[in-house]
Amino acid sequence: MEHPENCEDYKGLTVNKGIEQPSSVNPYLKLRRIPKKRRLSVAEYVEGIVKGDVTILSQAVTLVESVRHEHQAIAQEVIEKCLPYSGNSIRIGISGVPGAGKSTSIDVFGLHVLEEGGKLAVLAIDPSSERSKGSILGDKTRMEQLSVHPKSFIRPSPAAGSLGGVARKTRETIILCEAAGFDKIFVETVGVGQSETAVHSMVDFFLLIQLAGTGDELQGIKRGIMEMADGIVINKADGNNIEKAKLAQTQFRNALHLFPAADSGWTPQVLTYSGFYNIGVKEIWDMIYEYMDFVKANGYFTYRRNEQSKYWMYESINEQLRDNFYHNPIIKEMLREKEHQVLNADLTSFVAAKKLLDAYFKELKK
Amino acid sequence: MEHPENCEDYKGLTVNKGIEQPSSVNPYLKLRRIPKKRRLSVAEYVEGIVKGDVTILSQAVTLVESVRHEHQAIAQEVIEKCLPYSGNSIRIGISGVPGAGKSTSIDVFGLHVLEEGGKLAVLAIDPSSERSKGSILGDKTRMEQLSVHPKSFIRPSPAAGSLGGVARKTRETIILCEAAGFDKIFVETVGVGQSETAVHSMVDFFLLIQLAGTGDELQGIKRGIMEMADGIVINKADGNNIEKAKLAQTQFRNALHLFPAADSGWTPQVLTYSGFYNIGVKEIWDMIYEYMDFVKANGYFTYRRNEQSKYWMYESINEQLRDNFYHNPIIKEMLREKEHQVLNADLTSFVAAKKLLDAYFKELKK
Numbered sequence: 001m002e003h004p005e006n007c008e009d010y011k012g013l014t015v016n017k018g019i020e021q022p023s024s025v026n027p028y029l030k031l032r033r034i035p036k037k038r039r040l041s042v043a044e045y046v047e048g049i050v051k052g053d054v055t056i057l058s059q060a061v062t063l064v065e066s067v068r069h070e071h072q073a074i075a076q077e078v079i080e081k082c083l084p085y086s087g088n089s090i091r092i093g094i095s096g097v098p099g100a101g102k103s104t105s106i107d108v109f110g111l112h113v114l115e116e117g118g119k120l121a122v123l124a125i126d127p128s129s130e131r132s133k134g135s136i137l138g139d140k141t142r143m144e145q146l147s148v149h150p151k152s153f154i155r156p157s158p159a160a161g162s163l164g165g166v167a168r169k170t171r172e173t174i175i176l177c178e179a180a181g182f183d184k185i186f187v188e189t190v191g192v193g194q195s196e197t198a199v200h201s202m203v204d205f206f207l208l209i210q211l212a213g214t215g216d217e218l219q220g221i222k223r224g225i226m227e228m229a230d231g232i233v234i235n236k237a238d239g240n241n242i243e244k245a246k247l248a249q250t251q252f253r254n255a256l257h258l259f260p261a262a263d264s265g266w267t268p269q270v271l272t273y274s275g276f277y278n279i280g281v282k283e284i285w286d287m288i289y290e291y292m293d294f295v296k297a298n299g300y301f302t303y304r305r306n307e308q309s310k311y312w313m314y315e316s317i318n319e320q321l322r323d324n325f326y327h328n329p330i331i332k333e334m335l336r337e338k339e340h341q342v343l344n345a346d347l348t349s350f351v352a353a354k355k356l357l358d359a360y361f362k363e364l365k366k
Numbered sequence: 367m368e369h370p371e372n373c374e375d376y377k378g379l380t381v382n383k384g385i386e387q388p389s390s391v392n393p394y395l396k397l398r399r400i401p402k403k404r405r406l407s408v409a410e411y412v413e414g415i416v417k418g419d420v421t422i423l424s425q426a427v428t429l430v431e432s433v434r435h436e437h438q439a440i441a442q443e444v445i446e447k448c449l450p451y452s453g454n455s456i457r458i459g460i461s462g463v464p465g466a467g468k469s470t471s472i473d474v475f476g477l478h479v480l481e482e483g484g485k486l487a488v489l490a491i492d493p494s495s496e497r498s499k500g501s502i503l504g505d506k507t508r509m510e511q512l513s514v515h516p517k518s519f520i521r522p523s524p525a526a527g528s529l530g531g532v533a534r535k536t537r538e539t540i541i542l543c544e545a546a547g548f549d550k551i552f553v554e555t556v557g558v559g560q561s562e563t564a565v566h567s568m569v570d571f572f573l574l575i576q577l578a579g580t581g582d583e584l585q586g587i588k589r590g591i592m593e594m595a596d597g598i599v600i601n602k603a604d605g606n607n608i609e610k611a612k613l614a615q616t617q618f619r620n621a622l623h624l625f626p627a628a629d630s631g632w633t634p635q636v637l638t639y640s641g642f643y644n645i646g647v648k649e650i651w652d653m654i655y656e657y658m659d660f661v662k663a664n665g666y667f668t669y670r671r672n673e674q675s676k677y678w679m680y681e682s683i684n685e686q687l688r689d690n691f692y693h694n695p696i697i698k699e700m701l702r703e704k705e706h707q708v709l710n711a712d713l714t715s716f717v718a719a720k721k722l723l724d725a726y727f728k729e730l731k732k
Contacts, residue, residue: 076717083711168716175714224590226624255621258592309708309715316719321687324727342675345449348541349675350534351442353682361690364730 042074046081052119052181054153064172065158079172082179087305089178090292091185093199095225096209098190101235103142105209105275106186110146112281113184119151121177124188125170125195126157153182164319167198171312174202200228201311204301205288208232210252212244227259229268231287237272238279245272264300266291330363331356408440412447418485418547420519430538431524445538448545453671455544456658457551459565461591462575464556467601469508471575471641472552476512478647479550487543488512490523490554491536491561519548530685533564537678540568566594567677570667571654574598576618578610593625595634597653603638604645611638630666632657696729697722 040048040056045063048056063075094109096102110120122143146152158169174185187203189195200206208229226232232252237245252270262268269287273280295301325331338356341347347355406414406422411429414422429441460475462468476486488509512518524535540551553569555561566572574595592598598618603611618636628634635653639646661667691697704722707713713721 076714079714080717083714087711172714172716224593227590227593251620251624254617255624258617258621306709310705312715313705313708313718316716317691317722318684318688320719320723321691322684325683325687339676339679342679343672345453348442348445348449348538349678350538350682351446352679353686356683357686361730364727 039074042077042081045074045078046179049078049082049176049180050085054180057153057176057180058155060176061155061173064176065169075172079175082175085179086175087178089174089183089185090205090288091174091187091203092288093187093189093196093203093206094209095189095196095199095206096235097211100209100211101275102188102190102209105233105235105273106188107143107146108275108278108281109284110143110152110184110186111149112278113285114149114151118183119153119181120146120149120184120186121153121155121174121182122146122186122188123155123170123173123177124157125163125167125199126190153177153180162319163194163198164315167195167202168312168316171202196225196228201308201315204295204304205230205291207284207288210234210248211236212241212248226255230262230264230266230291231268231284232256232270233280233284234270234272235275238274238277242272248272264295264304265298266294266300325360328360328363330359334359405440408443408447411440411444412545415444415448415542415546416451420546423519423542423546424521426542427521427539430542431535441538445541448541451545452541453544455540455549455551456571456654457540457553457569458654459553459555459562459569459572460575461555461562461565461572462601463577466575466577467641468554468556468575471599471601471639472554473509473512474641474644474647475650476509476518476550476552477515478644479651480515480517484549485517485519485547486512486515486550486552487519487521487540487548488552488554489521489536489539489543491529491533491565492523492556519543519546528685529560529564530681533561533568534678534682537568562591562594567674567681570661570670571596571657573650573654576600576614577602578607578614592621596628596630596632596657597634597650598622598636599646599650600636600638601641604640604643608638614638630661630670631664632660632666691726694726694729696725700725 040059045056045060049060060075060078063071063078066072066075094102094106096105106122110122114120143154147154155173158166170187174187177185185203187199189199196206206228208226208231210232212234234245234248234252249270249272256268256270259268271280271283271287273284275281292301295304326335334356338347338352342349342352406425411422411426415426426441426444429437429444432438432441460468460472462471472488476488480486509520513520521539524532536553540553543551551569553565555565562572572594574592574597576598578600600611600614600618615636615638622634622636625634637646637649637653639650641647658667661670692701700722704713704718708715708718
């Protein structure tokens with residue numbers, strides 16, 4: 001989509017000379033927008049990223065997250081050139097309700113794996129986040145050890161927006177991080193919304209952090225999330241809480257036993273650990289590695305990555321089709337009335353939909 | 367959408383006189399298509415339905431299911447006029463894997479409730495069905511008692527088509543049945559596909575039929591379906607199987623306990639019964655009535671019905687938007703290539719989507 005600002009000189013309409021164009025609210029805007037530093041070229045971005053330069057990686061991610069047209073254009077070129085270098089990592093989704101100890105856990109999980117070598121990027125998806133409000137991962141200091149580790153890259157969730165938009169940016173950031181040599185990627189999310197589905201569609205392994213307890217603690221977890229998990233890990237299995245955690249482990253195991261088998265052929269495991277005391281972390285990584293071996297051997301790993309790529313293509317198409325429809329001024333005007341008629345039983349849902357669609361396609365042809 | 371056949375006389379294009387239009391393959395087609403019986407008027411259909419005439423109801427459902435434009439036009443008028451008479455029923459979705467004994471169960475559930483009075487319609491959703499192949503519910507004789515009961519109306523799944531199309535027809539049939547005074551509606555589905563989501567979106571209560579056993583029997587049930595259930599009922603709790611059924615009941619109860627609470631505030635119940643020996647059927651109805659009282663008291667009943675009406679409006683819109691896109695000849699031509707480029711890591715999913723969308727909207731403007 002060409003940005004309207006860039007088309008000013010090329011418009012095909014004849015402008016009535018008698019009508020003054022409104023002046024910019026702030027005539028100095030263009031002047032002030034000039035970047036302080038020279039912008040890197042696409043080639044420089046790609047070179048920096050592939051060399052593993054974290055500063056340049058960070059700048060590129062900022063471009064990916066930018067809403068400005070010229071930034072997006074560069075970002076897309078950079079991503080495309082990074083694509084051949086991407087794909088070489090374990091992508092792990094980590095979810096759990098607030099209070100489950102996600103930050104501490106990610107800190108110890110990350111530190112443990114970095115002892116083996118390699119590099120770790122920690123990303124996040126939280127469509128409700130606002131950067132200014134200390135969003136998910138926004139406060140890097142919550143990950144005390146990772147935040148100062150030279151081999152880690154922590155990036156908060158892209159700023160608030162549609163889930164599709166936020167997820168897309170995170171997925172593109174994964175590509176850049178992989179091109180920069182990060183071979184472990186965490187994608188954090190809170191277990192309360194639809195973002196789990198998005199995360200699940202971009203990772204190889206989905207880890208759900210739970211707390212011991214029977215029921216109440218689960219209220220915050222959205223339905224369906226438990227069935228996505230490749231592994232459930234129960235935190236705070238320490239001190240007086242060990243018995244409770246073991247009981248929860250048994251309960252979850254029994255529950256998972258009732259679930260149908262996953263497409264991967266993998267049976268989700270349930271483990272206990274203590275993020276605070278750093279107990280049981282090695283076993284969690286053993287599980288993840290065992291899973292990776294398993295799905296690489298049976299072909300599911302490649303199959304799923306391909307399916308995910310296709311999924312995101314179709315998902316973007318469908319989202320854009322919907323956006324275009326629901327943001328059409330005619331539709332915006334009609335939608336409330338039709339919804340009202342449906343709720344009033346004046347129209348069936350299907351007739352209402354048809355009337356809206358007819359108006360939309362008529363409008364598009366204009 | 368005007369059917370192309372009806373526009374023949376009005377086309378704006380100048381037809382080159384030198385080019386012969388191809389003749390119909392069968393010139394007697396039009397003659398033979400004349401219906402043997404006089405077609406009823408919309409008013410006659412509505413009057414017949416509201417009076418509870420099952421023959422007329424049945425004919426109207428046939429119109430709903432027809433793919434012919436002129437049938438659809440009448441059907442939509444009939445449905446719209448029936449809308450004010452609809453809504454007055456308990457809509458119950460019934461799912462379970464093949465072999466769980468759904469037909470026998472529906473037979474005894476139905477017979478039980480008809481003893482209280484009222485009328486029962488049994489519908490189905492099975493997008494994979496083909497009428498000729500003895501589809502789900504296709505063989506009415508599987509419901510020995512209901513199929514000959516004067517107060518029941520059994521209708522197989524609409525013929526094969528997209529899930530959206532099939533679901534839409536079933537939902538419209540519900541409206542007609544309610545207008546005809548059916549105050550209990552069963553919507554049957556097999557627990558193996560996405561049709562559960564569709565059924566769940568058109569019923570008040572979702573009943574899942576299970577068998578005793580730990581794991582293997584569940585293989586056929588798709589993930590996420592168990593979490594939709596407002597009630598799980600375990601069949602074949604008779605003879606030597608009672609202990610096994612009781613054990614399954616405990617296991618399912620424990621599993622459900624780990625699930626987060628449903629939006630309705632209702633805690634799903636797990637019961638055992640025997641369809642064959644007609645044991646425990648009253649308790650299942652008690653559960654359903656208890657649920658209905660519960661959700662009517664807390665306002666969830668009305669809320670959910672309204673949400674469902676809106677859902678179907680938005681769902682039809684979104685389906686139609688997708689259909690229009692993916693059936694566009696330009697898109698059909700480009701799609702495979704773009705998918706290939708994405709899988710080859712030549713293009714990101716998002717750039718591929720953008721290229722397709724740009725081509726589509728450009729084409730629509732033509």
